[in-house]
Amino acid sequence: MSRIGARLKHAFHALAGLKIAVVGLVLGFVLVLVGTLDQVNLGIYYTVKVYFKSWWVYWHGWPVFPGGMSIGLLLGVNLVFAHIKRFQWSMKKMGIWLIHSSLLVLLIGGAISGFVSQESQMIIREGDTRWYSESVHDTELVVLHTQGDTTRVFQIDMANVQANDSIAMGPLVITVESRLNNAILRLIDDANRWQSAQGAGRYFSVEPRPVDRRPDARNHMALWVRIHTQDGTDLGRFLVSSWLNHPQWVGDIATIALRPTRYYYPYSVTLMEFTHRQHPGTTIPSYFSSDVIVTDGSVRQPFHIYMNHPLRYQGVTYFQASFDDADTVSILQLVKNPVWWSPYFACLVLGVGLVWHMVLMMRRLR
Amino acid sequence: MTRGHFWLIALMCVGLVGCQPTVTHYDLPNHRVQTNPALGHPNAGADYPAYKRMVWGFYWPDMPDWSRETTSDTWTRLRLVRGDMVLTVTQLSGDSGTVLSNVNRWRRQLGLAPVTTAAMIPKTYGQTHYDTLVLRAGASHMRVAQQAVGADQWFVKLTGSDPVAMAAVWGEFLAELSLTQVP
Numbered sequence: 001m002s003r004i005g006a007r008l009k010h011a012f013h014a015l016a017g018l019k020i021a022v023v024g025l026v027l028g029f030v031l032v033l034v035g036t037l038d039q040v041n042l043g044i045y046y047t048v049k050v051y052f053k054s055w056w057v058y059w060h061g062w063p064v065f066p067g068g069m070s071i072g073l074l075l076g077v078n079l080v081f082a083h084i085k086r087f088q089w090s091m092k093k094m095g096i097w098l099i100h101s102s103l104l105v106l107l108i109g110g111a112i113s114g115f116v117s118q119e120s121q122m123i124i125r126e127g128d129t130r131w132y133s134e135s136v137h138d139t140e141l142v143v144l145h146t147q148g149d150t151t152r153v154f155q156i157d158m159a160n161v162q163a164n165d166s167i168a169m170g171p172l173v174i175t176v177e178s179r180l181n182n183a184i185l186r187l188i189d190d191a192n193r194w195q196s197a198q199g200a201g202r203y204f205s206v207e208p209r210p211v212d213r214r215p216d217a218r219n220h221m222a223l224w225v226r227i228h229t230q231d232g233t234d235l236g237r238f239l240v241s242s243w244l245n246h247p248q249w250v251g252d253i254a255t256i257a258l259r260p261t262r263y264y265y266p267y268s269v270t271l272m273e274f275t276h277r278q279h280p281g282t283t284i285p286s287y288f289s290s291d292v293i294v295t296d297g298s299v300r301q302p303f304h305i306y307m308n309h310p311l312r313y314q315g316v317t318y319f320q321a322s323f324d325d326a327d328t329v330s331i332l333q334l335v336k337n338p339v340w341w342s343p344y345f346a347c348l349v350l351g352v353g354l355v356w357h358m359v360l361m362m363r364r365l366r
Numbered sequence: 367m368t369r370g371h372f373w374l375i376a377l378m379c380v381g382l383v384g385c386q387p388t389v390t391h392y393d394l395p396n397h398r399v400q401t402n403p404a405l406g407h408p409n410a411g412a413d414y415p416a417y418k419r420m421v422w423g424f425y426w427p428d429m430p431d432w433s434r435e436t437t438s439d440t441w442t443r444l445r446l447v448r449g450d451m452v453l454t455v456t457q458l459s460g461d462s463g464t465v466l467s468n469v470n471r472w473r474r475q476l477g478l479a480p481v482t483t484a485a486m487i488p489k490t491y492g493q494t495h496y497d498t499l500v501l502r503a504g505a506s507h508m509r510v511a512q513q514a515v516g517a518d519q520w521f522v523k524l525t526g527s528d529p530v531a532m533a534a535v536w537g538e539f540l541a542e543l544s545l546t547q548v549p
Contacts, residue, residue, distance in 0.1 A: 255404040
């Protein structure tokens with residue numbers, strides 16, 4: 001056997017070993033313990049994001065501990081390799097095999113779900129039409145460049161952007177001078193304005209706020225950025241914030257905005273009517289629902305969305321979540337998870353495996 | 367350092383490099399972009415009024431010598447004070463009373479007796495039309511302007527003791543006041 005072959009075999013045996021499984025389980029135990037304790041500070045959404053839906057846990061910008069994705073990958077690889085190494089095709093082992101396979105399905109399904117599942121909200125006023133939903137927690141920086149009848153949207157997830165980053169976005173190069181994860185803007189209504197800034201930056205002061213980590217809280221990110229054209233012309237210093245409801249022009253080249261991350265769909269949803277009923281003599285909702293029309297190409301379909309009866313369309317589930325503005329605005333919670341079936345399937349396989357193994361054991365005891 | 371360590375560190379570096387920012391792009395028909403209109407185009411004139419409307423829901427001119435006071439009631443949108451002059455902008459939705467009931471309310475505030483018939487005088491300041499009223503009770507003066515915007519009634523009220531100074535401020539303020547919503 002060649003040297004490379006020998007090394008691969010050595011690595012295979014190491015990865016299939018019990019030591020790796022024990023190390024992975026201990027790391028997972030520590031991660032769950034620390035993550036659970038830190039949930040007091042971070043809230044459930046940020047805990048899941050920082051500890052479990054991540055490759056590394058960062059502390060002051062440095063990776064200090066493997067995240068849930070790394071540990072899951074390690075355990076998954078260990079499980080697969082251990083099965084390949086020790087696999088024996090016999091009816092006696094079938095139960096064990098099924099039980100471990102179900103764990104593998106759970107791990108892989110959880111990992112895929114962590115990467116591809118989306119949760120967002122569609123906030124829609126009666127009579128309005130939406131082609132997109134918005135994330136509650138994630139923010140994106142966009143440059144909108146309109147040419148003719150089409151707008152090209154350049155987008156970057158703000159989770160990947162730090163101060164001093166320089167980002168080429170279509171016709172603009174944006175250098176982030178400073179970043180606040182939550183801030184409110186106050187209009188400066190006297191003459192003492194920021195003459196050195198352009199756009200909204202001339203008229204607003206920025207007040208930092210602590211990040212609100214409650215599950216449904218909306219934080220407003222703010223950035224001071226310096227913008228150049230692709231050929232190096234300085235267009236000035238701009239303030240962008242998701243607190244501002246409007247994009248702002250950068251010269252007459254393009255518009256820029258910081259906004260909740262959008263997910264566009266190839267169909268539209270129009271809210272025809274929102275209904276909100278209360279228990280008599282109280283303000284406690286007894287019933288609320290949205291009558292919507294989904295327009296997909298030339299097909300228009302009416303749907304009635306109400307509590308515990310979501311609309312399922314093209315892999316996206318629309319739940320009636322809330323309402324606003326004197327019952328004229330409906331808030332729909334959208335969930336898109338292509339591997340929603342994996343825990344159910346894993347449980348089914350686990351159940352079959354356990355029953356199989358139990359029956360075999362009972363027969364052996366006789 | 368063994369080769370195993372080397373490969374482990376290399377793998378970590380690959381993982382960290384994989385987290386670098388990436389810009390994506392997609393194309394949309396203009397009507398599907400559906401975002402609020404952008405502010406601050408170089409050809410659109412001053413963008414400050416638009417930002418002020420965005421924040422406050424209406425625009426009023428800068429009043430450098432006046433101080434803005436906060437109020438506890440939700441319908442008073444703006445209260446400015448200079449000396450004994452007080453300027454308020456109030457927004458009422460739904461039933462905002464008849465002309466007679468409003469006039470008698472303002473008369474009562476000045477200590478005047480109620481009247482049985484009342485009318486407000488239409489006047490134009492700048493490009494904007496208002497129904498106006500001027501009241502006086504001894505040294506106390508009051509100017510009121512009313513404008514309907516959609517289902518809302520907006521009231522602008524100025525009180526003070528110097529009718530000349532009040533008249534100067536009044537015309538200037540109402541001419542620039544814009545009660546329309548953000549573009």
